[in-house]
Amino acid sequence: MAYDVIVIGSGPGGYVAAIRASQLGFKTAIVERESLGGICLNWGCIPTKALLKSAQILEYIQHAKTYGINAGESSADFDAVIKRSRGVADKMSKGVQFLMKKNKIDVLMGSGKLKSKGQVEVTDKDGKVALHEAKSIILATGARARELPNLKIDGKKVIGYREAMVLPKQPKSMIVVGSGAIGVEFAYFYATLGTKVTIVEFLPRIVPVEDEDISKELEKIYKKKGIEIMVNASVESVEGNGDGVKAKVKTATGEITLEADVVLSAVGIAANIENLGLEALGIKTDKGKVLVDKYYQTNIPGVYAIGDMVPGQALAHVASKEAIVCVEALGYNEKKYAHKPEPIDYMNIPGCTYCAPEIASVGYTEKAAKEAGYEVKVGKFPFSASGKASAAGATEGFVKVIFDAKYGEWLGTHMIGANVTEIIAQTVTARKLETTYQEVLDSIHPHPTMSESVKDAIEVAYGEAIHL
Structure with missing residues (x-):
């Protein structure tokens, strides 16, 4: 079969790239060797959050008396917790199947490999080989768990x-x-x-x-x-x-x-760059990653790479944005998109960790800001001083903000607390818009909320604290 675009890998980089390519009018196919949605939907981001939610519910029940609730004895049904997690993952994978069908994307099940420039070889689970052609090929094969030489994963011990x-x-x-x-x-x-x-x-x-x-x-x-x-x-x-x-x-x-x-x-993780035919085409790699330009083209025209297999933060939302930038740049070159997309600013990528309490951060740490030569103003607001956090019984943690003392530029935010992963986008957007501390303080924050603690932390940084 001949396509405009073939994407190898269907994780949050690959399936997003395929959908955007189809939206721009490219005849598109996606290659997947296991399950649509890749590691994120099947074995990473989504099912782990389901497991963590079960743990959180157990904690709620165990501490129900602190909320005035008599819940009785509680324990975890481990098998049921695992089963729920797998059910959530399966549902999300089926959702990607629907999106492929909706966007008229051909799904080629099997292992994809670059055969030559413009050709992808797909080997299915029975060993049957099919050759497909495409003007543009996007590699999005993700990563796997990294193994230490003295700590080999045997799957049991x-x-x-x-x-x-x-x-x-x-x-x-x-x-x-x-x-x-x-x-x-x-x-x-x-x-x-x-x-x-x-x-x-x-x-x-x-x-x-x-x-x-x-x-x-x-x-x-x-x-x-x-x-x-x-x-x-x-x-x-x-x-x-x-x-x-x-x-x-x-x-x-x-x-x-x-x-x-x-x-x-x-x-940590190791990128999946083996057995892709990179060597045959002379695609350059360094330290286990595929080298690309700011629009994710490799050194071989017509071959692109995105996600965990390229330098940059190995995060699902990064892979998805790289997919959009890659495909829209391709669309611009093919006169299917009006303008060249703006390259990603990797200094403004939010990171989220979903333990309890959650962690969310973006931009410079205090140490990194000082090492970069900034004179900084730092404000920290504890959730113990937050009305909403106290009402919710979630007073652990704090919000920490870092500003450039000279111009008021928002350099970074670092949070640990309940649901802080839902708050960090405020800083990302503000930094993108080059917002200063005064503009944030002039924006009215709803009360009582956890998110107003960001404003409170900024007030601390500038000596204007009201609630501390």
Whole structure:
């Protein structure tokens, strides 16, 4: 078959690229080897949020008396929790199927590979091979769990995020290696359900990409929940121990041995760039990523790459926006779109972690702003001083804002608290519009809300605090 555009991979980068291409009038096909929606919808963003919601509901019930409610005894049905999560994922995947049909996109099930320039070879599950042609090919094959040489994922004693979502039974104890988003989210989920959880982090603090104040707050809250945290530590080896494992952990003071039912490796991701035919076409890569220009074209004209397989933040919403920019630039070149899209500003990408309390951030951390040469004004507003947070019984955490002292530019926001992932978009939009602190303060915020705490934090930064 001959197409205008073939997309390889149907995650939040791939399926968005296919839909936008079809909307612009390109005859489009999408190649998927497993399930439409990719990792995000099937094994990542969506099903993990379903698991976390179940844990949150259990916490609500366990603390019902603090709200004046007598709920009685409560416990988690682990199998039912897992089943609900898989049901949510399946529903979302079927939604992508509907969108493909609605937008008249051909779905080619199988593994896609670049055969030559303008040709994609698709091998289905039975080994049958079909060759398809396209003027433009978009690679969107995502990423997988990264493996450390001394921590190989076997799916039983050492598991990755996929296995963590469908364990046959709840472990009594778990060692989580790595404290990025995946690590701390699963740590919260399993600890809330009653598993004894130990986090082992190589760096000096957990959630190390976040502002230092966020790391300190989450560590304090997690320790209060009974989660053990070891920083400046690394798992050197793991051995089977009957029904469990023994992990040798190197710490600043020496080596210790931890025992648990299972080890969850959450040490990041690796891009899926193997077996795609990149070498045959001479597509350039660096450090495991495909190199692209600001419109996501590789060094080979007509071949594009987006999402986790290219440099930049490995986030679903980033992949989706890269897809739009890529396809609209292609549409502009083919006279199917009126103007060239604006390239992405990677300094204004929101990051969200859905543990409890949630974490959300965008822009410079305080340390990074100072290292970049800014003189800063910093304001921090605790949710303990928020009326809405107090009424909701969600007083943990704070909002921290960072402004350039000279011009009032909004440099960054860092939050930890209930539902803060729903608030961070305000900062993203304001930074995009080059809003100053005064314009935010002049915008009336509704009361009582959690979101007004952003305004309160700005007031703190400029010495105008009312509620603190």
